[in-house]
Amino acid sequence: MPNSPLPSPMALSNMSPTSSIFKKRSTSSLTPKTAASYLSALSEADARRSRRSPTPTATPALSLSSSVTSESEETVLHENEGLPGLDYPLHAPTSEQVFNTVHSEFGHCANNNFRLVSEHIPGTCLQHVPEEPPYYIVISTYISYLILICFGHIRDFLGKRFYPKAYQHLMPSDGYAPLNSDFDSFYTRRLKARIDECFSQPVTGVAGRTIMLLDRYSPDYNDTQIFTGGRTRALNISSYNYLGFAQAKGGCADAVEESIKRYGVSSASSRLDAGSTDLHATAEALVAKFVGQEDALISSMGFATNSAYIPALVNKGCLVISDELNHASIRFGVRLSGANVRMYKHNDMAQLESLLREAISQGQPKTHRPWKKILVIVEGLYSMEGTVVDLPRILELKKKYKFYLFVDEAHSIGAVGPNGRGVCDFFGISPRNIDILMGTFTKSFGAAGGYISGSKVLVDRLRVRGYLGAYGEAMSPPVLMQIVSSMASIMGIAPSTAVAASSSGSTLRLGSSSDLADVHPGPAPQSLLPSWLTLDPSLASGVEGRTRLQRLTFNSCYLHEGLKKLGFITYGHPMSPVIALLLFHPGKMHMFHRLMKQYKTPIIVVVVAYPACALMTTRVRLCVSAAHTKDDIDTILRACDEIGDVLDLKHGLPRRERWDIEDVCARAVELARIGTQPHT
Missing domain, CATH: 3.40.640.10 (Type I PLP-dependent aspartate aminotransferase-like (Major domain))
Structure with a gap:
């Protein structure tokens, strides 16, 4: 490596190979449509942050009509944070909406139009039929791997002769065979090492709707990673938090805290x-x-x-x-x-x-x-x-x-x-x-x-x-x-003496007994739960659980169909919370990950390469959560749309059949319901 000084982490993040992807992250206030009390709380938090003083123990209380949570400070803004859409909603709640979750952990969304039921649609084809990319993508991908493999073998050949100490683990020594000498070792050193920035991303805090990244950079081509000391809050589309229960606040967290007092750790x-x-x-x-x-x-x-x-x-x-x-x-x-x-x-x-x-x-x-x-x-x-x-x-x-x-x-x-x-x-x-x-x-x-x-x-x-x-x-x-x-x-929880009933109308009686425990699906009998467990009424009634399930299904269908309409090749059932977006080319994995993280609203994604998938089908695996809001899915689609144009990733629908990103976002409900229609 040359001895020239490295650019600062801020300079790295602001490098702009494209015109509109690397926009300066906005910390402006909300839109003029927000409620006055909501804006007041935000301005107070902004003033505290600008003075860089310790966060007060209390936030000016919001009025009951526009309250977001019982712990307003944690819901409205976190210390040293202020990205619109991540720490607080882009649109203020109405006077009827009261939320009991921290927005950065579980997004606030009260629109019942953004709900769908997950169930099999008769006539839907379940067999996996992968969509093929154009021939030039296939050929260029093979050529890329061929170049990487050839240059990797040349470097190994020369390195073993001119730098033998660095290759001792690959060479026989004192009668012992080398411990690592197969293709997996070669792939790790010569191919995966080039994109190690995409993997093992260190994080801290709650892996909820958003996640806090620990910033790092590498001065030696990913051999080592150095922490800068900075942190970046990003929209989390990579964790297995399907129903959004990975929360530090709420009824489940309270129950866990009580169990520690009773049982230890x-x-x-x-x-x-x-x-x-x-x-x-x-x-x-x-x-x-x-x-x-x-x-x-x-x-x-x-x-x-x-x-x-x-x-x-x-x-x-x-x-x-x-x-x-x-x-x-x-x-x-x-x-x-x-x-x-x-x-x-x-x-x-x-x-x-x-x-x-x-x-x-x-x-x-x-x-x-x-x-x-x-x-x-x-x-x-x-x-x-x-x-x-x-x-x-x-x-x-x-x-x-x-x-x-x-x-x-x-x-x-x-x-x-x-x-x-x-x-x-x-x-x-x-x-x-x-x-x-x-x-x-x-x-x-x-x-x-x-x-x-x-x-x-x-x-x-x-x-x-x-x-x-x-x-x-x-x-x-x-x-x-x-x-x-x-x-x-x-x-949901029902008393042990309750009559078995199913809200979905699809009750299955599994035994000859008429007891509630023999009915599936059904609520949990109180007798099956610890006597000291007391859940919030919204949790105990099962209302919140059903809402989370329906939010997850809507988010999954919307993102899946939205990506298809934008022209991407994707794998997966429309109602699956796992969506595979195909990249193919090995060099695009690193760039897609970096561009998503440096988008104006940072987004953290997981790229998947060999051996987790076939060598030719490298992909981004998007994991949708009920914690995401419709605005979050809009943000992800807009980022994918811009980056997809830059990296030439749109090889699905013909151009004449694709939708514009504004149409996709405006017709979200219509798009999501496409996934609930029979198709072959």
Whole structure:
């Protein structure tokens, strides 16, 4: 590197390769339409910030008619912050609107037009048919990787001879083979290192609707990163906060705080030793009720739930049939089990049936003995494509070929379905038709860990045979309480003596008993919850939970259809909160990430490259949240529109069929409802 001084971080952020993307971040006040009391509070906060004095312990109270929250200071402005739209709404609330959330953590949106119900539309094609880019994009992408690989090998060849000390880890030494010498090592050093700015972005604070980034820069081509000491609040479209429960304030946070006073912060043992508490039993009973199964067990890590419990389900002599895009945790668990594994093309039911016919007729390799068992493993919502499993067709095959079915609902539980109960709720199918339902609490519930649910006989066996029961640390009480409170908020709470009823009209009676616990989906009986737990009425009634589900569905449909109308190639079901925006070219990953972060309203995104996806399908994975407002989605669409023109990313719809960005934003409700219409 030359010895010339580096530009300051501010200078780096203001470098402008385009005319309108890198606009100076505005800290101006709100529009003239805002309420007088709202403006008064903002001006007071601006004055405090300009004087750089410590924030007073109280903010001038807003009038009751225009109050935003009971803690106005935290809702209206944070210290040293002031970006319109991030820390306070672009449009002031009306006299009828009262919010109980911090806007930067969960956006204020009272417009009922921005609500949709998540449910399967008959006639919708669920098979994944990827859209192909133009030939010049494909050719230039291959050439780019070829150039990177060739120059990387040349640098390795010369470096091993002229700088051997720097390559000791790649060269045999003292009779030992090199530890890292395969393509993965080469890819990490010569390709991924060029775009390391996109990964491992350090953050602080609550990963809610917005997130606080710790600013950094690299003086040595990403070998090291140096913190500048500055911070940037950005719109967060990268976290798995589907329902917006990742909040530091609110009813769930209050319940977690109370649980710490009662239980502490750790169980300090494994479940089979001394780490099982009444709170674990409560959480497991509530999870079983939520997903509609007989019983459930929970573990402290989602990845380990698959990798530790799949070996307890299958072993040598068994066959696992897996979707080719299943998560790494599933692949790892199957390898540990010792079972044979076959894969089929993603969501291709014809190929799955062909594979089943062959496997059943041929039996085990060499001996041709019948398989001990056949287990088909799929995901409810695929985390890289955003596609939904064709569950009705799989259940038809299950009845015909008599195999066991394992559904991983890590990304679908709590995020899809009119009641948030996952893909079974989405398709209106009884969950008892599925042998094993697995899911995680990391996404929709704002917690951590995972669960396995099924028949009581199966779950009791897994408690003993699974590795996590004996060796895994029991889930900590604060995390358990976050699960219980957020899940109860989605379900709503009813007295144990209440008559079972379903607000959606799709009640499924799972047993012969008339007790409330046998009805799915339904509210959580009070008897399943801790006696000391008291939730806010809006949470206990389930109203807020339904609102979050409907906000998430609207945001997902709007962003998905908006990107398509702007001309981008995207993957995913319209109602999926995961939207993959295809970039293809390796150099565009770094530039897209940087331009989004340096947009006039900073936006933090996650780019996905090999080996998480195919080498030719690098993408940006946008994770939508119920915490986002319609204005937030507008901001994301405007940023993508400008950056897409600069980086030549619009290869979807022909130009004559595309919409202007102003039309997209103005016709948001119409666009979102396109995703609820039957299409093939």
